[in-house]
Amino acid sequence: MQKAKEYLDLTDHDSEAVSKLDIAAQGVEVEFYEVFALRGIRVDRVQPGLVVCSFKVPPRLTDRAGNFASGAIANLVDVVGNSTVYRLGRPLNVSVDMSISYMSKAKIDDELEITSKRLGQRGRYFGTIVVLKNKATGEIIAEGRHSLFRSNFVPKL
Numbered sequence: 001m002q003k004a005k006e007y008l009d010l011t012d013h014d015s016e017a018v019s020k021l022d023i024a025a026q027g028v029e030v031e032f033y034e035v036f037a038l039r040g041i042r043v044d045r046v047q048p049g050l051v052v053c054s055f056k057v058p059p060r061l062t063d064r065a066g067n068f069a070s071g072a073i074a075n076l077v078d079v080v081g082n083s084t085v086y087r088l089g090r091p092l093n094v095s096v097d098m099s100i101s102y103m104s105k106a107k108i109d110d111e112l113e114i115t116s117k118r119l120g121q122r123g124r125y126f127g128t129i130v131v132l133k134n135k136a137t138g139e140i141i142a143e144g145r146h147s148l149f150r151s152n153f154v155p156k157l
Contacts, residue, residue: 051083073132080114081098083116085121092151093126094150099144103143
């Protein structure tokens with residue numbers, strides 16, 4: 001238990017690095033989440049039921065070993081998976097289930113290709129698959145299946 005506590009404790013270096021993060025919004029009000037977790041994602045191609053993005057692994061989303069953090073990967077599966085079924089002005093989609101297979105590691109500055117495909121729809125229930133692949137090596141980093149349900153809540157944007 002003590003080893004786990006020591007591993008999870010922030011070092012002075014970690015605390016100092018986080019305190020130096022510059023997350024000032026530029027022209028629009030954005031949340032910390034968007035700036036911290038999603039900054040740097042580029043949309044390369046959009047077709048009905050298909051979204052292809054690029055993402056360079058930043059130091060802020062890595063673990064202590066320098067690997068792309070599994071939580072950050074899960075976040076991308078959620079966000080990019082949702083993008084294939086999202087419709088502006090329609091009710092919000094709620095994640096019901098995500099199943100992610102972590103197949104290899106990505107390091108700082110690795111360029112990733114993130115492909116999300118809509119698998120199908122039954123009523124207000126959708127299924128997507130998201131694949132994160134290293135652009136340089138072609139190696140699959142992770143594959144996620146994402147199920148979503150369209151709620152009745154319509155956002156007022």
